[in-house]
Amino acid sequence: MITSAAASSSELYRGRFAPSPTGPLHAGSLVAALASFLDARHHGGVWRLRFDDIDPPRAVPGSEQGIMAALRGHGLHWDGPILYQSEHSERYESALQALWQHGYLFRCICTRTTLTSAGTCGQNCRNADYPATLAHSLRVRVAPERLKSFTDRFMGEQAAATGGVPTDFIVKRRDDLFTYQLAAAVDDALPHFTHVVRGDDLLTSTHRQRWLHQLLGQTSPHYAHVGVVCDHAGKKLSKQTGAEALNVNDAEENLRNALRHLGQPPPPASAKTVIDLLDFAIEHCSKAQNHR
Numbered sequence: 422m423i424t425s426a427a428a429s430s431s432e433l434y435r436g437r438f439a440p441s442p443t444g445p446l447h448a449g450s451l452v453a454a455l456a457s458f459l460d461a462r463h464h465g466g467v468w469r470l471r472f473d474d475i476d477p478p479r480a481v482p483g484s485e486q487g488i489m490a491a492l493r494g495h496g497l498h499w500d501g502p503i504l505y506q507s508e509h510s511e512r513y514e515s516a517l518q519a520l521w522q523h524g525y526l527f528r529c530i531c532t533r534t535t536l537t538s539a540g541t542c543g544q545n546c547r548n549a550d551y552p553a554t555l556a557h558s559l560r561v562r563v564a565p566e567r568l569k570s571f572t573d574r575f576m577g578e579q580a581a582a583t584g585g586v587p588t589d590f591i592v593k594r595r596d597d598l599f600t601y602q603l604a605a606a607v608d609d610a611l612p613h614f615t616h617v618v619r620g621d622d623l624l625t626s627t628h629r630q631r632w633l634h635q636l637l638g639q640t641s642p643h644y645a646h647v648g649v650v651c652d653h654a655g656k657k658l659s660k661q662t663g664a665e666a667l668n669v670n671d672a673e674e675n676l677r678n679a680l681r682h683l684g685q686p687p688p689p690a691s692a693k694t695v696i697d698l699l700d701f702a703i704e705h706c707s708k709a710q711n712h713r
Contacts, residue, residue, distance in 0.1 A: 433465075433467065433615075434465065434615055434616055436466055436467070436618060437468065439470075440472065441480075444481050444666075445487045445488065448667065449664060452679045459703055460645065463703050471608070473605065474506055475506045475513075495669070506608060509607075513599040517603070527546055527589075528549075529591075540587060541588050542560060547562060556595050558591045558594050563588050563629075563632060569581060571631060586625065590629055603633065607637075609641075610641060614642050615643060619644075620649040621649060677698065
């Protein structure tokens, strides 16, 4: 453990929705946004919008404006100014320096052809001590015996042993960009946020991010994962697979569909507007989001 950080359990609930600006808001991302929004509002907390914009090559022009407009059109209004990960590189660099100084990182010169099937280092780079002048990524060492399980608020106990955490993973790419795992871990830890509600496709990432919290002496937020929306072929809807943008003109129907997916009580027929639907959903929000 490197440093110490703590926060009182009585502090105000602070949640967030953190899309990447790589495409429009679609049915799957609406479910994630709505789940986190309802949980925050039901607990009287704040709900922030953060753009995870640390991967410029994947950014799609106009995505941020489109996502913001879609959220507003569905009544999902965030608190405070919008947060941008691209504005906090110093946080991630500081975390890397701390990890490096305590021997948790190593330079890896592997390319895709030399990685293991699990995506881990395949050339024993952790014991090679390569110079910084060689093209390399930075990987964090994982000690499986030190991994801790956690209780997901919707899905229950999550054992680290079955979490699919690899023996190492990248925290800074060879193109000098910080990875999602590092940036999300640093930004989601207390005191930034107390609760993280997101899709269960990120459950493995949660184990990795909690490992980084453990190494950095940070306090993890409370996690809750909801089932992702899949297409007719059973594949997760995503921007990368061309998921259709939501039509804001169908906001009421979209919200009803998202609430149904989350296993939430169906709003009455008398709830005709976005405000009506959200007011009902906030008041009747339940752990039915654990629909598994």
